[in-house]
Amino acid sequence: MVTQGTHGGAATSRAASPGAGPPAERRREQRGWYVYDFAITVFSTSVLTVFLGPYLTDITKAAADAHGYVHPLGIPVRAGAYFPYCVSASVLLSVPVMLLAGAVADRTGRKKPVLGLFAYLGAAAVAAMFFLRGDRYLLGGFLLIVANVGYGASVVVYNSFLPQIAEPHERDRVSSRGWASGYVAGASMLVVNLVLFLDHDGFGLSKSTAVRLCMASAGLWWAVFALVPLLRLRERPVVLDHGGAPTVAQGIRQLAETFRDLRRYPLSLAFLLAFLIYNDGVQTVISQASVYGSEELGLGQTTLISAILLVQVLAVAGALLLGRLAGRYGAKRTVLGALVAWTVTISVAFFMPAHRPVWFFVLAAAIGMVLGGSQALSRSLFSHLIPFGKEAEYFAVYQVSDRGTSWLGPLIFGLGYQLTGSYRDAIISLVVFFVVGFVLLARVPVDRAAAAVGRSAPDLI
Numbered sequence: 001m002v003t004q005g006t007h008g009g010a011a012t013s014r015a016a017s018p019g020a021g022p023p024a025e026r027r028r029e030q031r032g033w034y035v036y037d038f039a040i041t042v043f044s045t046s047v048l049t050v051f052l053g054p055y056l057t058d059i060t061k062a063a064a065d066a067h068g069y070v071h072p073l074g075i076p077v078r079a080g081a082y083f084p085y086c087v088s089a090s091v092l093l094s095v096p097v098m099l100l101a102g103a104v105a106d107r108t109g110r111k112k113p114v115l116g117l118f119a120y121l122g123a124a125a126v127a128a129m130f131f132l133r134g135d136r137y138l139l140g141g142f143l144l145i146v147a148n149v150g151y152g153a154s155v156v157v158y159n160s161f162l163p164q165i166a167e168p169h170e171r172d173r174v175s176s177r178g179w180a181s182g183y184v185a186g187a188s189m190l191v192v193n194l195v196l197f198l199d200h201d202g203f204g205l206s207k208s209t210a211v212r213l214c215m216a217s218a219g220l221w222w223a224v225f226a227l228v229p230l231l232r233l234r235e236r237p238v239v240l241d242h243g244g245a246p247t248v249a250q251g252i253r254q255l256a257e258t259f260r261d262l263r264r265y266p267l268s269l270a271f272l273l274a275f276l277i278y279n280d281g282v283q284t285v286i287s288q289a290s291v292y293g294s295e296e297l298g299l300g301q302t303t304l305i306s307a308i309l310l311v312q313v314l315a316v317a318g319a320l321l322l323g324r325l326a327g328r329y330g331a332k333r334t335v336l337g338a339l340v341a342w343t344v345t346i347s348v349a350f351f352m353p354a355h356r357p358v359w360f361f362v363l364a365a366a367i368g369m370v371l372g373g374s375q376a377l378s379r380s381l382f383s384h385l386i387p388f389g390k391e392a393e394y395f396a397v398y399q400v401s402d403r404g405t406s407w408l409g410p411l412i413f414g415l416g417y418q419l420t421g422s423y424r425d426a427i428i429s430l431v432v433f434f435v436v437g438f439v440l441l442a443r444v445p446v447d448r449a450a451a452a453v454g455r456s457a458p459d460l461i
Contacts, residue, residue, distance in 0.1 A: 016286070029165040031130055032232025034160050034178045039119075039225035041182030042189045042218045043125040043151060049286055051189070054301065055211050056083050056140040063135035063215025070137060078421070080295060084414035086105050086141040087287050090148035091410070101153040105160060112230055115157040119226040127219030130212045131409075147219075158229070163237055179376070180316065187312040191220065194305045211301070261387075262397060267449030268385040272398065273442060275378050278339055278437025281430050282374065284409030285346065285367065288427070292349070293360055296423035303357045307364035314368030322373025330460045331377045332446050338374040340436040341366065343431055350428040384450040384461070409433060 015270070057080060064070050064079040077085060101118060105111040125147035132140045164172040193214040196203065200210035262269055293299045293307070326334040345366045352359050382398060409430060416426030446461045 013432040020461060021263060026165055026167070029161075029233055030174050030177075032229045033158075033161055033165055033174070034181045035225050035228040035232075036115075036119075036154075037178040037182040039222050039228075040122075040151060040155065041186045042221045043122070043147065044286075045186035045308060046189050046193055046218045047215050048148070050193070050290050050305055051211050051215050051301075052140075052144065053288065053291040054082050054304070055174075055208075055215075056137065056144070057085070057134070057291060057295065058139040059132065059140055060134060063137045072138060072141065078418050079419045080291075080421075080423070081414040082137060082141065083144075084288055084290060084417070086411040087148070088408075088410040088414065089141075090145040091152070093145060094152035095151045097149050098153045098156045102156045102160065105157045111157050111160065112233060112235060113256055115154055116226070116230050118150045118154040118157070119230075120150075120223060122147045122154060123219045123222035123226065125150060125219070126222060127216050129219070130413055132212060132215075132218035133208060161229075161233055165233070175197075181370075183312050183316055183372070185221075187309055189218065190305055190309040190312065194302070194309065195301055197305060198302055207301075211396035259397065265385070265387070265449070265452055267444060267452055268299070268382075269439065271382060271444045271446070271449060274437050274440035275382065275398075277440060278342070278410040278434050279375070279378065281342065281346075281437065282371070282435025284413055284430055284433070285342075285427075286371075287410060288413050289364075289367070292423050292427055296427075297352060297354045297356075297360060299355070299357055299360055303360060307360055310364045311368040313369065314365055315372035317370030321369070321378050322377060324414045326377055326380075327460075331381050331445075332441070332461055335374055335377050335381065336438060336442060338370045338377075339434050339441070341370045342374070343434045343438075345370070346427060346431050346434070350424050381446060381461075384446065384455055385453055386455075389451045 002401075053400040060070055060079040061068070068079050069076045070079055070082060072082075097118075101114050105114040125143045129140070129143050129147075132143065162175060196205075196214060197207075197210050200207055203210070205213070262272075290304045290308070293304050294301070322334050322338060325337070345363065348366075349363055354361065379398075412429050413426045416429045417423055420426070448460075
């Protein structure tokens with residue numbers, strides 16, 4: 001499941017958000033806003049998590065030389081490491097694009113054209129994966145990079161609508177419903193994909209064609225449902241404070257000011273650093289689990305799809321469970337407990353026997369139970385560490401920073417395989433992200449961090 005971005009914390013004031021509009025109009029926009037999450041999650045689940053990794057790895061192996069290497073741009077790359085390297089490159093490239101997209105959208109006030117541009121750029125790249133066959137590994141890498149860049153930039157703009165369509169006291173509910181709608185879409189399409197893949201002979205399709213149809217359908221799904229928010233959301237006028245027409249340069253300067261302002265709150269920055277490290281481990285597990293299952297454990301595509309479907313279903317239940325635990329023990333303690341669970345889960349995966357699907361389902365269940373909750377509670381914790389009136393700016397930094405470091409985990413995973421030729425060694429290397437993240441988060445005094453930005457933290461944090 002893709003990591004959601006903007007997620008407002010519990011508000012202490014019910015003052016109207018600028019441009020939020022009357023209740024009926026807000027509800028209409030909110031319902032339209034939910035649908036973009038519904039549109040994009042299918043790409044992250046069906047394509048990035050399930051199908052593309054094993055399929056692109058097979059194509060890369062078909063193009064490899066006698067020693068198992070391909071040579072993109074003349075660089076020797078072990079075929080099995082090509083997919084994680086491409087994921088790493090796509091996330092790294094998305095950082096400046098997201099900054100530019102956010103700057104243009106904020107300063108011009110024309111968010112919908114920017115959202116539409118990147119949404120349809122990404123959707124077109126995913127739909128074009130239907131033509132990925134034979135030994136076209138370079139085409140596969142290119143489409144992956146374009147799709148992931150379009151995805152990341154569109155999510156930044158999409159998240160920036162939240163403060164405009166919801167009052168402060170509504171944002172938890174609105175953001176949560178959008179998040180939930182994404183899991184519904186991901187699970188629904190995985191069921192359809194599973195039927196098509198399992199019975200591809202009955203549909204008169206080869207296995208390769210079935211996979212390509214599943215990936216291309218995610219692009220079409222994205223394109224169709226993106227129309228709803230583009231039609232329902234409305235633009236807000238921009239109040240210029242420097243005179244003249246808004247420019248990209250002004251937007252970038254504004255974002256730079258936000259980063260400078262963040263340095264005034266070192267405890268908030270310390271939490272953000274901890275989140276970025278452990279969340280990088282989470283995102284890498286999500287994107288590389290299917291490759292580990294297919295290449296190291298020798299599991300079939302049916303098992304992988306079923307396991308990811310199990311993750312989607314249990315992620316909702318896990319989020320609700322961790323939310324209840326946070327109410328009893330505090331959000332920070334619950335997140336720390338979730339990081340311990342992540343560490344144990346990855347360690348168990350290292351010892352998992354090959355060709356034993358039941359153990360992979362156990363792994364999927366464990367991931368599902370901590371996935372949604374650790375992400376949702378991290379957002380809730382961060383919401384207490386933002387100065388009043390800067391919620392949108394700080395959550396934009398949260399999203400950009402999240403994507404900005406998510407290249408490191410896939411890179412470590414790819415290097416682990418490159419150097420050892422073993423996916424087991426590659427996956428165990430990810431434990432460091434959860435251990436370091438745990439240590440850094442444990443050192444953050446959340447109550448003092450909240451007080452530093454002028455907020456009162458809950459009694460149990």
